[in-house]
Amino acid sequence: APIKGTLVQFSYVDWRDEDDEEYSRLVSACGEDVPRAVGELTFPRKQVSERRFPFAYGSDLHWLWGWGYRLRLMLEDGLEPSEYTWMIFRPDRLARDAMMRFSVAYPHIIKQIDDFLGFAEERYTDFLQNNDHATRCDFIDALDALRARIETAAPIIGATSEGAVE
Numbered sequence: 001a002p003i004k005g006t007l008v009q010f011s012y013v014d015w016r017d018e019d020d021e022e023y024s025r026l027v028s029a030c031g032e033d034v035p036r037a038v039g040e041l042t043f044p045r046k047q048v049s050e051r052r053f054p055f056a057y058g059s060d061l062h063w064l065w066g067w068g069y070r071l072r073l074m075l076e077d078g079l080e081p082s083e084y085t086w087m088i089f090r091p092d093r094l095a096r097d098a099m100m101r102f103s104v105a106y107p108h109i110i111k112q113i114d115d116f117l118g119f120a121e122e123r124y125t126d127f128l129q130n131n132d133h134a135t136r137c138d139f140i141d142a143l144d145a146l147r148a149r150i151e152t153a154a155p156i157i158g159a160t161s162e163g164a165v166e
Helices: 007-010 022-032 060-077 093-105 108-132 133-160
Strands: none
Touching: 007 060, 060 093, 093 108, 108 133
């Protein structure tokens, strides 16, 4: 069927037959090298680290570190902040529970993470109110600082605890 409406403005690449000409159009549209996968489309992330979760699945450290990893992926993917970004940057229930349990033995470390999260929340509110380049950059910087704090804290806690599975 012919393309209609507002989609007409976009270039159409027919990838069903993996035609070399269509592949060339895809590469030129992307403006960078795009690896060709045989039999399936792949759209790899630009800089995504291939880090594996260093902590046992189900452990508190797994959930805490996983929250930081989720922030890393968001930042490396270049995901533009929006009113829905809160779903990604706030800790999920498991990460929040892990922080609560770790706060008994590691109150200073967890307080730092909470402080960085609070700062990111403030920058997020500024971004939502102003939605300009400066507030967007401030929010992204706050997220990166939060990510770094989480990724630093988890190994420190892991070196001195078992990362209790609850």
